[in-house]
Amino acid sequence: xxxxxxxxxxxxxxxxxxxxxxxxxxxxxxxxxxxxxxxxxxxxxxxxxxxxxxxxxxxxxxxxxxxxxxxxx
Amino acid sequence: xxxxxxxxxxxxxxxxxxxxxxxxxxxxxxxxxxxxxxxxxxxxxxxxxxxxxxxxxxxxxxxxxxxxxxxxxxxxxxxxxxxxxxxxxxxxxxxxxxxxxxxxxxxxxxxxxxxxxxxxxxxxxxxxxxxxxxxxxxxxxxxxxxxxxxxxxxxxxxxxxxxxxxxxxxxxxxxxxxxxxxxxxxxxxxxxxxxxxxxxxxxxxxxxxxxxxxxxxxxxxxxxxxxxxxxxxxxxxxxxxxxxxxxxxxxxxxxxxxxxxxxxxxxxxxxxxxxxxxxxxxxxxxxxxxxxxxxxxxxxxxxxxxxxxxxxxxxxxxxxxxxxxxxxxxxxxxxxxxxxxxxxxxxxxxxxxxxxxxxxxxxxxxxxxxxxxxxxxxxxxxxxxxxxxxxxxxxxxxxxxxxxxxxxxxxxxxxxxxxxxxxxxxxxxxxxxxxxxxxxxxxxxxxxxxxxxxxxxxxxxxxxxxxxxxxxxxxxxxxxxxxxxxxxxxxxxxxxxxxxxxxxxxxxxxxxxxxxxxxxxxxxxxxxxxxxxxxxxxxxxxxxxxxxxxxxxxxxxxxxxxxxxxxxxxxxxxxxxxxxxxxxxxxxxxxxxxxxxxxxxxxxxxxxxxxxxxxx
Numbered sequence: 001x002x003x004x005x006x007x008x009x010x011x012x013x014x015x016x017x018x019x020x021x022x023x024x025x026x027x028x029x030x031x032x033x034x035x036x037x038x039x040x041x042x043x044x045x046x047x048x049x050x051x052x053x054x055x056x057x058x059x060x061x062x063x064x065x066x067x068x069x070x071x072x073x
Numbered sequence: 074x075x076x077x078x079x080x081x082x083x084x085x086x087x088x089x090x091x092x093x094x095x096x097x098x099x100x101x102x103x104x105x106x107x108x109x110x111x112x113x114x115x116x117x118x119x120x121x122x123x124x125x126x127x128x129x130x131x132x133x134x135x136x137x138x139x140x141x142x143x144x145x146x147x148x149x150x151x152x153x154x155x156x157x158x159x160x161x162x163x164x165x166x167x168x169x170x171x172x173x174x175x176x177x178x179x180x181x182x183x184x185x186x187x188x189x190x191x192x193x194x195x196x197x198x199x200x201x202x203x204x205x206x207x208x209x210x211x212x213x214x215x216x217x218x219x220x221x222x223x224x225x226x227x228x229x230x231x232x233x234x235x236x237x238x239x240x241x242x243x244x245x246x247x248x249x250x251x252x253x254x255x256x257x258x259x260x261x262x263x264x265x266x267x268x269x270x271x272x273x274x275x276x277x278x279x280x281x282x283x284x285x286x287x288x289x290x291x292x293x294x295x296x297x298x299x300x301x302x303x304x305x306x307x308x309x310x311x312x313x314x315x316x317x318x319x320x321x322x323x324x325x326x327x328x329x330x331x332x333x334x335x336x337x338x339x340x341x342x343x344x345x346x347x348x349x350x351x352x353x354x355x356x357x358x359x360x361x362x363x364x365x366x367x368x369x370x371x372x373x374x375x376x377x378x379x380x381x382x383x384x385x386x387x388x389x390x391x392x393x394x395x396x397x398x399x400x401x402x403x404x405x406x407x408x409x410x411x412x413x414x415x416x417x418x419x420x421x422x423x424x425x426x427x428x429x430x431x432x433x434x435x436x437x438x439x440x441x442x443x444x445x446x447x448x449x450x451x452x453x454x455x456x457x458x459x460x461x462x463x464x465x466x467x468x469x470x471x472x473x474x475x476x477x478x479x480x481x482x483x484x485x486x487x488x489x490x491x492x493x494x495x496x497x498x499x500x501x502x503x504x505x506x507x508x509x510x511x512x513x514x515x516x517x518x519x520x521x522x523x524x525x526x527x528x529x530x531x532x533x534x535x536x537x538x539x540x541x542x543x544x545x546x547x548x549x550x551x552x553x554x555x556x557x558x559x560x561x562x563x564x565x566x567x568x569x570x571x572x573x574x575x576x577x578x579x580x581x582x583x584x585x586x587x588x589x590x591x592x593x594x595x596x597x598x599x600x601x602x603x604x605x606x607x608x609x610x611x612x613x614x615x616x617x618x619x620x621x622x623x624x625x626x627x628x629x630x631x632x633x634x635x636x637x638x639x640x641x642x643x644x645x646x647x648x649x650x651x652x653x654x655x656x657x658x659x660x661x662x663x664x665x666x667x668x669x670x671x672x673x674x675x676x677x678x679x680x681x682x683x684x685x686x687x688x689x
Binding site: 011012013014015016017021033035036037038039040042062063064066067 | 122125126128129130131134135170173176177181286287300303345346347349350351354355358
């Protein structure tokens, strides 16, 4: 399934690249795109791992960019 | 933090900094205190962010590096430099925010095709609804000036719609009952009642937005290179900084620790790879966004890259270079007027729904009096025999004339309808598929743009294929191909040893899917609303214009240039600053420019990719 997250106040391109890299290694994530300009993360993931992956995403994003607000859209 | 608040901190920091600089050396303790105050005022946010990063376990973020650099400068008693680092960094960040938000704004303008609401018709009344909640079969009303929220069919009303957001086409299109309407268009004047045929998720507008947004997943080589480079860049520079601080003082006589630590601190400031990481993908995103504005959808940076390296282009004929609509091109009457010949042909073929018969009727333009037709029979694969106004009329191909034993004059080009009346040959009518207006000159423009070989593949007969190829100025024409043959021929062109570049295939998207998929870059034409084409192609031209290939091409070349400039520029400046810092030619202030300044310039440069791509 496809999940879109808005990463509000994503302000550093390198961080976006790091987030994308880390997320792509999370178990159950088939593909991930972090678009720095539209401030969005688009995930293709295994449905049964949805909650687990969203939790991981929160942790990864906040580790790299503590001020980003995450919102599912 | 808001821009104003930022600015307030920066200005007060700068004022304190100046004040500190003006305090005489004799009051050294007081001077230090004012410097510290300046540092804290201008750097507080940086310090807080650095601390946040460390708490979360992300130690080497940009903020910590800046704080380490500034703190280090304090320790080696370079107070003005310490303040300078944070102050300059903040100013740079502000410019950076400004540049990024400007890019974001213009990107969102491109993406501004998304409708906010739909006027859903319920029990005779319209209610505003979220487009996502509208179901297939629901009826919606689109008022003048409103965006069409979902794909559908007009069931009532007449209007002009502006499709520029989807196609880049500025001339409004007329639309009426039973016409298909696509989401993302703007209704200009009348009120349209539309029956929804697709859910929001499957509607054109969502498809386009999704394509542009996820385009970054198909990364180009330059994007991959820069991300990889950035990964090693920061640790390498930090390691170099440590070595620079420690080794020379130990190895060289008279080298002071404080001097080399200062140089090493400048290294830390330049070590953030943000300018590198942002500049290249941003150029590609800009290029893709700018092309989308003109009705060309590009599915990823890698296709821009391949397109810029292409030197062979293969076209499909019908529907791509030609309109795919048959029209009477020439009438060759014998002992009879052209109008009479056409009249006989139209009457003879009146019962037929074949596109050729339709094109004859269109050319004739008058109504047919069916009382004058006594009988008509189809002669399979040859034509039609009919009794019209008391004459026996034959209309069909050369085989029909031959089987009836009528001597005839062979005509060249397109599809030919031969007409005989009472067993005597009266002439021929040539019907051909019209070239699109902007197919002319396309090939010579492509050649100027660097294409070395142009090829046409078609299932059509040899005669019309060669004529169309000649008209368009194509180098090689292969005709009478089955869909499977097309892939084979394409592979032949791709493997041509004399041209080593990439191969582009341009097709109409509906029946060309395998060829589109096989080519290095598959361009689908006139694919607006055709899901199959959007799936199979790498680049989608939304309207029907072959000249948009040039738009895509110029987008590709421009984007690649900007990306290259950014790579060379940002790496070059950083390396140069690193060298100058290590030799102590420049100080920490210039190093800050190497971080944020380069980033701002790279962002502004990539911004150019978003501009309208002009054909050259």
